[in-house]
Amino acid sequence: MxxxxxxxxxxxxxxxxxxxxxxxxxxxxxxxxxxxxxxxxxxxxxxxxxxxxxxxxxxxxxxxxxxxxxxxxxxxxxxxxxxxxxxxxxxxxxxxxxxxxxxxxxxxxxxxxxxxxxxxxxxxxxxxxxxxxxxxxxxxxxxxxxxxxxxxxxxxxxxxxxxxRTMVLQKVIQAPRAAVWNAWMNPQTLPLWWGPEGFSCRTKRIDLRQGGEWVFDMIGPDGTVFPNHHRYGEVRPQERIGYTLLWGENGPKHADAWASFEDQDGFTKVTLGMVFSTAAEFQDAKGFGAVELGLQTLGKLDRFVTAK
CATH class of the missing domain: 3.30.530.20 (START domain)
Known part of the structure; x- marks a missing residue:
């Protein structure tokens, strides 16, 4: 680029x-x-x-x-x-x-x-x-x-x-970059921590390689189901992933997203970014607390990795 x-x-x-x-x-x-x-x-x-x-x-x-x-x-x-x-x-x-x-x-x-x-x-x-x-x-x-x-x-x-219309979340994870990457890019572990507090994931199919996809439902604390579809366009091991967020399986695009992983004194700085498809979607996301919920997700990643 x-x-x-x-x-x-x-x-x-x-x-x-x-x-x-x-x-x-x-x-x-x-x-x-x-x-x-x-x-x-x-x-x-x-x-x-x-x-x-x-x-x-x-x-x-x-x-x-x-x-x-x-x-x-x-x-x-x-x-x-x-x-x-x-x-x-x-x-x-x-x-x-x-x-x-x-x-x-x-x-x-x-x-x-x-x-x-x-x-x-x-x-x-x-x-x-x-x-x-x-x-x-x-x-x-x-x-x-x-x-x-x-x-x-x-x-x-x-x-x-x-x-x-870009949202950026950052958190320093108290673990080496290899451990954080492995927790994120492992199809067995990603669904265990992904999502805000009280949410769980139900996977339909998952392939975290470049060109792969993750089709899943996020289930809220009250049982509400949120269909999701991630398509992975870029995977640079232990450095960066780029993916597209869709509204449900093969649905309309919601955002272009990326996650980057940087060494920081033995820990890992994770940056999660999203460019929403429209300004209205960005404002809607901010309105329902996407920043706070996203930081909760990174917090769950931190606890998952450090508990090992």
């Missing part, structure tokens, strides 16, 4: 002469979310997959996504009737909730179109966050400054929209 918004299809077509062009571009946005949420929306592959395409006519396929210093991301921008645009990004600096730096190389039909160094600075503004993105651009196939301005502008608008 690209770290930044890829240019639209016009951005990679030669504009003017074929000589190299250089430009420094700056983009600024105020986003109505805490800076910790904005950071997740900016860096988490599952979130960026939601806002990556500049327009509905562009489809983005993520080939590789390693969100770590030295890691790279590769994606393909697909527009009907045109050659695919390949974007390769590499993470050079990651300071959570403060700054990211990456390079970006755009190519098409095997020819490099542009190279850029991209710096994103985030600032906490209380109820809002500020994002300033600086692009140091070298256009190798004509002057691409206009396309970059258009692409980044659309991308940051999409990002703001996604961030404002």
């Amino acid at each position: 690209t770290l930044t918004q890829k240019p639209s299809s016009t951005a990679v077509a030669p504009i003017g002469d074929s000589g190299g062009r250089f430009a420094t571009l700056t983009f600024e946005r105020n986003v109505a979310v805490p800076v910790s949420v904005l950071w997740q929306a900016w860096t988490a592959p599952a979130a960026r997959a939601v806002w990556a395409a500049p327009t509905p006519a562009v489809k983005v396929e993520f080939v590789e996504a390693d969100t770590s210093i030295g890691g790279r991301e590769v994606s393909l921008c697909k527009v009907e009737g045109q050659s695919d645009i390949r974007c390769e990004c590499g993470w050079l600096e990651l300071q959570p909730a403060l700054r990211s730096v990456n390079y970006e190389v755009i190519s098409s039909d095997g020819a490099t179109q542009s190279a850029a160094l991209i710096t994103a600075d985030l600032a906490d503004m209380g109820e809002q966050s500020r994002l300033v993105v600086t692009v140091q651009l070298s256009s190798l196939a004509g002057d691409m400054e206009g396309g970059y301005r258009q692409g980044f502008g659309a991308g940051l608008d999409n990002l703001a929209n996604v961030a404002e």
